[in-house]
Amino acid sequence: MADLEIRNLHVRIEEREILKGVDLTVDRGEVHALMGPNGSGKSTLANTLLGHPAYEVTEGSIKFKGEEIIEAEPHERAKAGLFLAFQYPVSIPGVSVANFLRMAINAKREEPIQVKEFRNELQHAIELLDVDRSFTSRHLNDGFSGGEKKRAEILQMAMLKPDVAILDETDSGLDIDALRTVAEGVQKLHSEQGLGALIITHYQRILHYIKPQFVHIMLDGRIALEGGVELVERLEREGYDEIRREYGAQPAAASAGGKGA
């Protein structure tokens, strides 16, 4: 039994079908890369896995640790051990990073976390992500730069210790230093905590820092091609168009255009 098991997943948003039968499994301790051009359905998959209300599952199943979760509320999925690092994290005015983390951690626990334990874990996480101590007293994502937002996502991931994390284009908009820090953070959580990761990306460069064991190429709402890290190199050489020609998917723009769908 895989930890995260997606079978024949069909999803639509506002009457338009975006995912057209996705099959994918991610286990703890595995690193998967999900690649694909804009509009292929990568972010739709990410949002659907956490249960965004705008995305409607019309067919198929999502099992997490053996349980069907399609009907589960987003917070129940999070408590079960799923995590989504957002492509565009929203800001929460008036709530500090530290306070938000405390709330999120306590939401998963019976007893509130002890002050000292929380402080230690936070210290560990901010060292891992190479952020300044003052970072945690700022309002979450409020006025954060793109790099700070992405670090805050990984900081949350480090504190919440999910079993499987979906990283939705965490690499986009990062300079090389921020990219390295974020990637090293993910790598460390993977090796230290056995995190399973589904790294969604449009580009190859984050995969220079985190080596995936499995690579999936998504075209037009389906996984068109799967393999190992050699697929990344092939993509780098040939681009998506070549793969699309070979595997017969329709042009993405015709059916699933729009922002990050």
Added chain:
Amino acid sequence: MPDASTTGGGAAAANGASSTPNGAAAVAVKPGRHRESTLYHALHGAGAGDGRSLQELREAALAVYEHSELPVWRRSGFWTTSFESLDLDALRVRHHEVGAGAIPQIVRDTMPERPRAGRIVQSDGSVVHVELDPELASRGVILCSLEDAAREHAELFAQWYSKRLTYGRHKLEAANAALWTGGAFLHVPAGLAIEEPFEIVYAIDGPGVAQYGRTLIVGERGCEFRVHEYDLAGDFAGQALHAGAFELYLQDGARCRLAQVQDWGSGQVFDASTRVVSVGRDAYCHWLPTLLGGHLVRQHLELAVTEPGGDMAFRGLFFTEGQELMDVFAVDLHETGPSGGDVHWRGAATGTSRASFEGLIQIDPGAQQTHTYLQIHSMMLSPKARVDAIPSVLVSADDVSASHGGTVGELDEDLIFYMQSRGLDRASAVRVIVEGFFEPLLSELRDEPLEELVRAKVTEKLASAREDIEAYATSR
């Protein structure tokens, strides 16, 4: 949250008012002028206290009271606030004996235990408790009922009483001026700096009560102090009325932080109150009312800079629930310059409640070098709740800056989803959003017990609005 920001600067005159009186009070006492008297005008200037005795003022007010109807405020095209459903004849001014036993339960349950400079509690028609730090008493601070002040501090009383408050605008204002009982008087001598707050409490201890509360506070030259007012009622069935009047005068260089917690419970408490703060030369006031609802609440709040160099921060928070109605008229008045103003209000509504807010910046001729800004942010937490906010600017000087902005928000589903994805359930996520929304003002209270009290009340209101908030999600 959608961000609908407007900014109107300079000499814009966007108020619905047809004209502004120059310095003189715009008091219409003629019965037939009733409708005009309930327009959204600043009180602006001299009050009724013009040398007449208290007895004379009460008699004049009584005449207005007897000849006027219950007020109806109309903001053309936006809202109407009508007190016509108040059965005033059925209400009585109820008196209690002084003593600890007379302090209402709601006061015991609500007020934080904390160090304080003094406390005065009025239950229904009577002041039932007065305490003052003996050290402060020995240094000349006066805290007593306004009734006692009229007798025992006649000179101070005559100098300040009703200096900027009127009695002729509407029946409930007249009722207060004619019929007030109990009341609170605080006098802080020159140069004293007092860290802990003075607490002034008006409690309504059951239905059938008309409470005419009246507060007079004078801060002499260079003093510094805090005032926390509490307006409280339990959850009872039946009508009650609080018609309040409040005046605070800050002399040269005086500084005051004034906060108010108003929560009239779930009974049918009507509240029609007028509050005026006058900021003198180089004086400063930070005023932050937290208005947490009542059956029908109408507040006229006016913060006036009356001497050069005066500065103020006018904050406010309101949160209505159920079927409550609230009408707040907040005036940022600059009679002279240079002066500073900064008005920042935030309001939320659940249920089918309705909150109407008008913020008016008024800068008089000659109030040159005035710089002020008004912002009002509102958030609707249920599909049937409504918040209206109108910023107005009335400027009669040319070397000034005055502008306004604001946002109107609804619950942001992406924000809720974000927090849910971190393990918070929907109700918790909404609570975080609303607390975060109010946080910029709560932190400005700079008083931990008070912050905690307001936070707890916001949480309590959200818990009771849980169904609404769920309905909000499914309605979209």
